[in-house]
Amino acid sequence: MRTLTVVGGLAAVAVAYSPPVRRWYLNWGATPDEVDAVLPGDGLLPDAGLRSTRAVTIDSPPAHVWPWLVQMGSGRGGAYTYDWIENLFGLDMHSAYEILPQFQHLAVGDVLPLGPDGPGMRVEVCEPERTLVFRSEDRRWVWGFHLAQRWGGTRLVSRNLIAGPDASLARRLTGRLVMEPGSLIMERRMLLGLRARAEAYLPDRAPVFA
Template identity: 40%
Template structure:
């Protein structure tokens, strides 16, 4: 590669990075949310003090909160799935396309399997029926093994995060705001992973979940 070609490649990379940082990344992290929604604090934010990553995505669903809530209440790989790309997050098993009564019981502290094997899970951290559902996951790195809670100093390498679903009436519809809040160490390694992998992955999975929830509610109506 000639010096001119190298300079052009470096300039192209710099432009691409700037475009991602100034336009694409902010758009992904606040997809569908209003400025007010993105700026607000939500229940569950306080569970991750010193959070160094966050996103706020939102959509309007064609049903009142009382009809949206049962779909959220039955989430989990060991229950109704996650309504996203099932081959990626549910072991290929289709997510539920109906409300199942036996999956409606949800309690604070309950574990919801995040992988089909059940070796990792979310814990129900905040629960206000028809209003708020916050799921928490604490993971040791690099093993990926769950940590129930931090008692004393955290591990040297870890990820601690919440995934919150917040419902608000919007006429006959529901405004669903999904807030993530996370903290991880060592940041010199986890920040590149956040920007290059976890944030795009969350965007892809969350927008798919929005789409599938909207479709299920429309069919039910």
């Protein structure tokens, strides 16, 4: 049994390190052109150790996506993902099912909290219905959202840039085996949550969810 466990663990490492699998979980939903694109905010962390590009198509115009996007955050509209997981880390995430007027006015320079102990996320680029880019106050993480109109709907691209690890081999392995695939689970849920809300959005009334 112990031998099987060791073999299984080594197999998991091999799969996680295989280039095709890693490309898939870092670039879920994105086209090759989107993965290769230079996007606003990329220059804020040009030597990122990790870069992910994930995307989703939303059957609703950018004007209906933007209000849900701009209100995201800890103590705000949440992240539209698994709140219970986020809140295990004290992030105070409560995903909203309605547009919250009090959180619709982001501007460059605003800083949003990331839980009680994490570095704040500073707004670096804010172009309504087009681009929203945050950078952590410790300058180790840049997260950008990019909207483009497509056939009456929206193509939403999420780009993450994270500074390279300066940690031990064990921590680098943990990042590769746990954090990178785990980020796909959370971000995929977030993108699909955004899509569901934007597609249900009607300007004259609260969205209705099945």
